[in-house]
Amino acid sequence: MATAQTIDFRRVTLPDPLPLDSGRELMGVQVAYETYGELAADRSNAVLIFHALTGDQFVAGRHPVTGKPGWWERMVGPGKPIDTSRFHVICANVIGSCMGSTGPASLGPDGQPYAMGFPVITIRDMVRAQMRLLDVLGIGTLHAVVGGSMGGMQALSCAANFPERTGRVLAIATTARHSAQNIAFHEVGRQAVMADPDWQGGDYYGGKSPDKGLAVARMAAHITYLSEQGLTEKFGRQLQERDAKSFGFDADFQIESYLRYQGLAFTDRFDANSYLYITRAMDYFDLADEAGDKLADAFAPARETRFCLVSFDTDWLYTTADMREVVHALNAVAAPVSFVELSAPFGHDSFLLDVPALDRVVAGFLG
Amino acid sequence: MATAQTIDFRRVTLPDPLPLDSGRELMGVQVAYETYGELAADRSNAVLIFHALTGDQFVAGRHPVTGKPGWWERMVGPGKPIDTSRFHVICANVIGSCMGSTGPASLGPDGQPYAMGFPVITIRDMVRAQMRLLDVLGIGTLHAVVGGSMGGMQALSCAANFPERTGRVLAIATTARHSAQNIAFHEVGRQAVMADPDWQGGDYYGGKSPDKGLAVARMAAHITYLSEQGLTEKFGRQLQERDAKSFGFDADFQIESYLRYQGLAFTDRFDANSYLYITRAMDYFDLADEAGDKLADAFAPARETRFCLVSFDTDWLYTTADMREVVHALNAVAAPVSFVELSAPFGHDSFLLDVPALDRVVAGFLG
Numbered sequence: 001m002a003t004a005q006t007i008d009f010r011r012v013t014l015p016d017p018l019p020l021d022s023g024r025e026l027m028g029v030q031v032a033y034e035t036y037g038e039l040a041a042d043r044s045n046a047v048l049i050f051h052a053l054t055g056d057q058f059v060a061g062r063h064p065v066t067g068k069p070g071w072w073e074r075m076v077g078p079g080k081p082i083d084t085s086r087f088h089v090i091c092a093n094v095i096g097s098c099m100g101s102t103g104p105a106s107l108g109p110d111g112q113p114y115a116m117g118f119p120v121i122t123i124r125d126m127v128r129a130q131m132r133l134l135d136v137l138g139i140g141t142l143h144a145v146v147g148g149s150m151g152g153m154q155a156l157s158c159a160a161n162f163p164e165r166t167g168r169v170l171a172i173a174t175t176a177r178h179s180a181q182n183i184a185f186h187e188v189g190r191q192a193v194m195a196d197p198d199w200q201g202g203d204y205y206g207g208k209s210p211d212k213g214l215a216v217a218r219m220a221a222h223i224t225y226l227s228e229q230g231l232t233e234k235f236g237r238q239l240q241e242r243d244a245k246s247f248g249f250d251a252d253f254q255i256e257s258y259l260r261y262q263g264l265a266f267t268d269r270f271d272a273n274s275y276l277y278i279t280r281a282m283d284y285f286d287l288a289d290e291a292g293d294k295l296a297d298a299f300a301p302a303r304e305t306r307f308c309l310v311s312f313d314t315d316w317l318y319t320t321a322d323m324r325e326v327v328h329a330l331n332a333v334a335a336p337v338s339f340v341e342l343s344a345p346f347g348h349d350s351f352l353l354d355v356p357a358l359d360r361v362v363a364g365f366l367g
Numbered sequence: 368m369a370t371a372q373t374i375d376f377r378r379v380t381l382p383d384p385l386p387l388d389s390g391r392e393l394m395g396v397q398v399a400y401e402t403y404g405e406l407a408a409d410r411s412n413a414v415l416i417f418h419a420l421t422g423d424q425f426v427a428g429r430h431p432v433t434g435k436p437g438w439w440e441r442m443v444g445p446g447k448p449i450d451t452s453r454f455h456v457i458c459a460n461v462i463g464s465c466m467g468s469t470g471p472a473s474l475g476p477d478g479q480p481y482a483m484g485f486p487v488i489t490i491r492d493m494v495r496a497q498m499r500l501l502d503v504l505g506i507g508t509l510h511a512v513v514g515g516s517m518g519g520m521q522a523l524s525c526a527a528n529f530p531e532r533t534g535r536v537l538a539i540a541t542t543a544r545h546s547a548q549n550i551a552f553h554e555v556g557r558q559a560v561m562a563d564p565d566w567q568g569g570d571y572y573g574g575k576s577p578d579k580g581l582a583v584a585r586m587a588a589h590i591t592y593l594s595e596q597g598l599t600e601k602f603g604r605q606l607q608e609r610d611a612k613s614f615g616f617d618a619d620f621q622i623e624s625y626l627r628y629q630g631l632a633f634t635d636r637f638d639a640n641s642y643l644y645i646t647r648a649m650d651y652f653d654l655a656d657e658a659g660d661k662l663a664d665a666f667a668p669a670r671e672t673r674f675c676l677v678s679f680d681t682d683w684l685y686t687t688a689d690m691r692e693v694v695h696a697l698n699a700v701a702a703p704v705s706f707v708e709l710s711a712p713f714g715h716d717s718f719l720l721d722v723p724a725l726d727r728v729v730a731g732f733l734g
Binding site: 021022023024116119120177178179180181183184185187188190191192194195196197212213215216219220223226228231232234235236237245247248249251252253255256259260263276280283284286289316 | 390483487546548550552555557559561562563593599602603614615619630647651
């Protein structure tokens with residue numbers, strides 16, 4: 001299998017240092033990206049898609065590392081809801097990640113991997129890097145920004161911080177602020193990674209990586225992506241390739257072997273330190289806090305931007321109530337906003353899965 | 368600090384081998400227990416309390432290992448809802464646990480700790496051991512059995528399997544069957560323990576115990592014990608002893624340091640292998656399955672038993688809907704049952720915390 005180390009990613013090196021919310025700055029930042037569809041002569045048809053925690057720039061087509069279809073293959077392509085025969089779609093790997101953009105596995109100024117010497121970044125830092133990418137690509141104003149989950153956080157942050165570049169905002173299954181429960185689940189994952197002796201304080205590059213810890217982190221997170229109802233429908237208490245309980249510690253139940261597989265498969269394509277940094281960025285995310293603790297103030301510069309927000313009724317990670325808070329803040333600054341709660345059985349992961357109603361909302365909003 | 372190894376527990380050794388649901392049997396089973404209040408001359412006033420996953424026999428008074436008050440101090444004592452001036456309260460450490468009853472840390476027939484050679488046990492096995500304890504103590508019929516969470520599972524199992532000994536059943540915040548989501552959270556915990564190299568396939572006795580893995584397991588489980596609302600009220604996004612985010616990986620948020628503390632403190636008093644065995648027993652629990660897949664059939668022998676079921680509106684681990692299934696099954700066999708959903712902000716842990724309405728229900732039902 002190809003690995004991220006052996007792939008010649010399409011990417012740019014930002015010409016200037018990237019200032020970060022921490023006060024530090026990153027030099028020589030690389031941003032890996034993919035595009036789909038042609039840019040119009042007047043450059044008016046660009047749509048920027050932001051990916052989620054463990055996503056990357058490979059929205060459609062075949063993923064060069066996993067060999068699987070892109071993560072939003074069903075949504076992006078000619079004639080699809082985000083129609084690449086009309087729109088020039090751009091998706092960039094966020095900084096801090098591990099699919100070609102600068103992150104903890106990248107070499108720092110001393111020629112060694114940054115590891116835990118990488119600066120702690122924020123959602124806004126991720127967005128800032130992508131705006132710099134657009135500068136390099138010669139794209140000013142975006143027809144729209146689109147994202148689910150952490151991608152939705154970036155979409156909201158983009159509107160708040162770069163309103164002049166943000167034509168429309170489509171934010172799905174997301175929140176303007178990570179809650180205590182959200183932080184708690186991420187903290188369990190981070191502690192699982194850090195408890196793995198192979199983590200070595202982050203200095204595992206070139207050696208054995210902390211796959212066991214990262215797999216446990218992924219398993220814990222994965223539960224939060226699924227609804228209780230969806231789990232019951234998909235797995236219930238069904239046994240895994242056996243007729244009776246084994247009275248042992250093998251994966252007796254299908255849900256157990258499913259989770260073990262999800263945990264293991266994840267370690268093939270993701271860097272453990274990236275997982276630490278990106279979960280940290282999400283936990284730090286609090287749009288209201290950036291604007292002096294009032295969410296409406298964060299959106300005040302974006303009152304000309306059109307928003308569409310979508311939640312799912314079975315999403316218990318970022319709930320309809322979370323989204324409604326965003327709607328209220330947008331209402332308070334009289335920004336044009338439409339909001340819909342869709343019914344889908346898959347929990348948080350609904351934004352990635354077969355929900356035809358979502359397709360209609362996306363296609364309709366992009367116009 | 369005292370440890371479980373240095374304490375002279377009050378316990379009995381069962382005279383006969385204990386048959387297990389797995390088909391195996393355990394010889395020389397020890398059951399550690401505590402009692403509170405006097406047994407009446409006619410032996411009619413015994414109340415058996417079943418403890419939860421990480422609980423033990425020290426319901427009230429001072430815990431000899433932790434030095435803290437017993438886990439249900441607020442509920443059990445003279446003049447309290449379970450009034451020890453009227454009732455003879457018994458609570459036994461479940462087999463598989465680590466507070467004096469036979470479990471994986473106990474010495475097996477070969478003079479070595481059982482470790483993972485301990486047989487996989489079930490909730491019914493736990494109850495069976497406690498009925499044998501009552502035989503030794505000369506107690507036939509119980510005035511009532513009482514339990515929350517896994518204690519509630521034992522209470523329901525006791526009614527189904529030993530109806531002639533079970534006068535009344537008070538089952539709180541529990542379920543008749545572990546769901547896929549319940550199993551998933553436990554599986555994450557088990558994988559965290561087993562991923563710790565100090566676990567050594569379970570053979571860590573006498574050496575370093577897998578504290579890091581067990582702490583992660585406890586952290587993940589702990590999130591499920593609390594409500595989202597409770598977490599928000601208690602912690603929100605408050606920072607831990609600092610004015611601003613550190614842009615590092617220390618515990619910036621109070622919820623992070625709280626979870627880290629909970630995970631760490633747990634390893635002082637609990638055996639990792641016991642955690643594996645007891646979570647397995649809970650995951651195997653499915654009362655309907657024991658009766659040919661119909662829950663009502665499980666309760667058919669208990670139609671003369673009086674039941675009281677209590678759920679909490681913020682408990683997302685064992686929900687009101689789970690409890691309602693039990694009520695329907697009891698209705699189907701015309702067993703006398705009262706059911707109440709209480710409002711409390713603490714999630715699943717409400718059964719352990721200050722919920723005055725629960726006190727009234729408990730006192731009222733015990734009569």
